[in-house]
Amino acid sequence: MRDELLHFPVNYGERIEIYSGVARLSGKIWARLVRPDGDRPGTAFLIVHPTSNFLGHYALEPLAGHGVAAVGMTTRYIGNDTSLLFENCVLDIASAVRSLRERGYERIVLVGNSGGGGLAALYQSQAEHPTITATPAGDPPDLTAAELPPVDGLIMLMAHPGRAQVYTEWLDPAIVDEHDPFTRDAALDMFDERNGPPYSAAFLARYRQAQLERSERIRAWVLERLARLAADEEGPQDFPFVVHGTCADPRFLDLSIDPSDRRVGTLWGDARTVNVAPATLGRYTSARAWLSQWSIRDSQGHGPSHLPHVSVPVLVVYGTADNAAFPGHARALYDAVAHDDRELVTLRGANHYFIGQPDQVTACVSEMVRWAREHGFN
Structure with missing residues (x-):
């Protein structure tokens, strides 16, 4: 060989x-x-x-x-x-x-x-x-x-x-402050036992919609930031930022959703832990890369x-x-x-x-x- x-x-x-x-x-x-x-x-x-x-x-x-x-x-x-x-x-x-x-x-x-x-x-x-x-x-x-x-x-x-589809399906919609993953909306928190698992169809519908809405909020911020950078011809061309909560797909905890033989959890272990861990999907990104790679509308x-x-x-x-x-x-x-x-x-x-x-x-x-x-x- x-x-x-x-x-x-x-x-x-x-x-x-x-x-x-x-x-x-x-x-x-x-x-x-x-x-x-x-x-x-x-x-x-x-x-x-x-x-x-x-x-x-x-x-x-x-x-x-x-x-x-x-x-x-x-x-x-x-x-x-x-x-x-x-x-x-x-x-x-x-x-x-x-x-x-x-x-x-x-x-x-x-x-x-x-x-x-x-x-x-x-x-x-x-x-x-x-x-x-x-x-x-x-x-x-x-x-x-x-x-x-x-x-x-x-x-x-x-x-x-x-990557953009998976990222959006994993995006934690309970986060209400992009700078603090621990400030959360309990009604959209898949880790709150009052919501499940198992998760109701109504909860999942609200959850998926809220994920899309969070993605759109990040996108709006990215576009505003890039517009500000473009206005300064001698300034930086891109801008880095952190996205918290990128490992919160309800399928990680509820095996009845898209059922298979998988085990509870993620590729990297416990979902609640990985959701805020430094080394996980799309935690650090630049504005231009976020549009190309993680934006469900643009990628x-x-x-x-x-x-x-x-x-x-x-x-x-x-x-x-x-x-x-x-x-x-x-x-x-x-x-x-x-x-x-x-x-x-x-x-x-x-x-x-x-x-x-x-x-x-x-x-x-x-x-x-x-x-x-x-x-x-x-």
């Missing part, structure tokens, strides 16, 4: 979005290629996520063991969603696809894992039918003017529809919005014990595909990261390779 560290060229631009000058000046993003010994396979699986470090992705060695090449890549925002722009992530994937084509890989299967599902769908839709000319804040890049080589197949692996990284515009085969794989990407998420991705060359695979009992489940990794990779070979991706 061969194991190589790859780098792909990217233009970080003039705006400082990451503080490491070494990283910016390198003009590179990184990936890890694992493939079988001997002749180079004709197909490469490219596994992507907006921020995760996929150099150690669990599927790399197993895929290579099946005789295919597997690449786990990072974007320029590795481990840093504070200033992330989905549109730049599209350019990073394009660089990886071009480089793999130059290496002789005739077919590329783009695997969007977890939050990479929406990104993979966005990439292919723009590669086939480019429409996006700017970020939601009106900044470059113009994807209609970019070279975005299309891939040959898409896999949505343990994926949710997109362009929503898988079901883009999958109707892709022509390549699509495989959706989900686990019934996943407590981040729920069965309804998988169905939404599958249903969004407008053609018939689509497949939905269910991994019974599989959790989001296959923690303690080596047999599930084996089953998942076997399904991916089986599907690929049925489509001639050898």
